[in-house]
Amino acid sequence: MDEPVVEIQPYETERDAASALAGDLMALNGVREKLPGKQLRMLDFRLLEKDGGNSAPFQAVIHDPETYRSVMVSGKLSALGEADVRSVRFRPRPDAEEFARAVEAVGSHPELGQVLTRDGAHVYRPMPPLADIEHADGTTDRVVTVGVRDPGGEVKHRVVGVRMRDNAVIPSPAGVPAPASNECETTPGVDDCPDEQPGPRSVRVRVRRGATELWNLVVSRPANSSGTNGSGAELRFVDYRGTRVLYQAHVPILNVQYGADGHAIGCGPTYRDWQNQEACFTADGDDPAGPGYRLCGSAPATILDNGTDSGNFRGVAFHHDGSELRIVSELAAGWYRYISDWRLADDGVIRPRFGFAGVSNPCTCQAHTHHAYWRLNFDIAGAADDRVDEYNDPPLTAGAGAWTPLRFETRRERLPLRRRQWRVINRATQQGYHIVPGPNDSTADAYGAGDLWVLRRRGNEIDDGQGFTTDPVLSRAHLDDFAGGESVDGRDLVVWYGGHFHHDEHDHTPVPHVVGPDLYPVGFH
Ligand SMILES: [Cu+2]
Incomplete structure (x- = not known):
């Protein structure tokens, strides 16, 4: 038998087409009214129909990191001006740059910085990734969490927060795991491989x-x-x-x-x-x-x-x-x-x-x-034209076959x-x-x-x-x-x-x- 041959080539997807479109979407009046920031980011883009061509309906999510707000834009590729724009709650997870900024703030904190100088101590990305503070007026402070591990210490794990608008450290944010003296999975988190971008999508x-x-x-x-x-x-x-x-x-x-x-x-x-x-x-x-x-x-x-x-x-x-x-x-x-x-x-x-x-x-x-x-x-x-059958042995009704179609x-x-x-x-x-x-x-x-x-x-x-x-x-x-x-x-x-x-x-x-x-x-x- 012939040896298997595997070939890999770059492939252009609809997301590439989407990035070409991103500027047009962000310039829409409806988007500018809701998102005043200067560095909008498109977080998601999808075509809603298979092989829809130019008239294909689409849906996109655009985020404004300055105001911490997002909108969903939906419409047709051929009529961007008529697209519908509405606010949605979407909290992007911290990227490498934002997490590094939070880590720096933790390192500068008097007590936590001291913990991090101990033997084997290190920071890591914990759960939850965010501990945002919601205010009575509907605004939100973005708080990025940082895990501090001190394997030789009395307290081995702390999950602390950093308020991103002023880099203030919050030692005990709400909604995160309590400081812990025991731990599971003894493998420390490492992120040591290259991150080469951009390659093919x-x-x-x-x-x-x-x-x-x-x-x-x-x-x-x-x-x-x-x-x-x-x-x-x-x-x-x-x-x-x-x-x-x-x-x-x-x-x-x-x-x-x-x-x-x-x-x-x-x-x-x-x-x-x-x-x-x-x-x-x-x-x-x-x-x-x-x-x-x-x-x-x-x-x-x-x-x-x-x-x-x-x-x-x-x-x-x-x-x-x-x-x-x-x-x-x-x-x-x-x-x-x-x-x-x-x-x-x-x-x-x-x-x-x-x-x-x-x-x-x-x-x-x-x-x-x-x-x-x-x-x-x-x-x-x-x-088109697919159907799903279900197999039951013994059958669901006595005397019926083992395979029955699911109709709805x-x-x-x-x-x-x-x-x-x-x-x-x-x-x-x-x-x-x-x-x-x-x-x-x-x-x-x-x-x-x-x-x-x-x-x-x-x-x-x-x-x-x-x-x-x-x-x-x-x-x-x-x-x-x-x-x-x-x-x-x-x-x-x-x-x-x-x-x-x-x-x-x-x-x-x-x-x-x-x-x-x-x-x-x-x-x-
Ligand atoms: Cu598990």
Whole structure:
């Protein structure tokens, strides 16, 4: 058999077109009225229709760091002047520059500066990333949090705040974990790999054996991924053996939920995380399309593989191991580290994976649950005419077949007792993918919201629009809102798949810190 060949080339996305448009959007009267600042930033841009051309509807979020306000602009590309502009609450997470400014203020603080001179003491990015102060008149002071770790001290962890308008240090901001004398995950946080920008926003990736093209897809690194909070390593336009199978596949919603022990010391109660901050990991190889996309000769190693937060690379690493292409990235959200991992096998099997890890912190010693939600927009042999069937053994009604079609938008529970599975099928070609739950994917509790949703594809439902928050009511995945009961028989479909990983350091049973289903091709010959 021919050796596998992996090719990577730069790929231009709609976001490139968007940056060309950014100046026009920021100059709109409606935007200028609400955002007077001089350095507006476009935080999000999306086209709401597939192949919409010039008349395509779009949605953009523009932020003014000076007034700390944001607007959402929605309209059509061909009629920017008629676009609708409205204020939205959006708090961008601190970037490297802002966090460095906060760290400098902490270092200059008399007592905290003293702590930082002790042996092994260091600062890190904690949770929550912000401890903003809201005033009675509706204005907000932005407060960036900084973790101070003193491994030899009586108090090992402190989460302090810095008010960004005047760099004032707030030693005990509200809503952060209490000072802690114990810690979990003894690996210190390191951010020691190069951050080369700008490379290509996305790349086209091809896997060939001889004259046969097995896979052809577009991959975006987490920093350029779509969604309110990003979505990890994001796949688009995925073709297997020349047939379109997925239009888009990513993880736009990611939550952490603490139990009572965690609440008691100020952890959570929940965190809506983000998937667009990249962490360092080990990846040896070349960057044929530019920085941020590395083709590796050996398997990349993340914190889950080697237990270190160090590395020589950030972005997306590709490695073909002889039977499958791995697409690997490591993410950072405060002290959490996440592994965004896709495996595309030569035989057509797709294995989406999400892994959970962390660096030294005062919270993850307490039992908590991670909830990751994949959004899989299947386009089996084209966008239209797909259907989802559910498998139950024993069947739901006696005498019925094991497979039954799901006719309307719905939320489904993973039901191991019935060996429940699903398949997405194109009604005309009978090709599709069979979704088999992973052994560690668990089932949702009330906060976990659900295990699987089958929805019509709508361009404004990339995620539920919720930015970072600790509030359980807000952070809970609001996917039921999308299940309005429309027909899903023969439509352009989105499957959301939830994986729930309960993490308890007091339970010493070895369990993989990875969730994800296996997707088997049906009808590809
Ligand atoms: Cu955990």
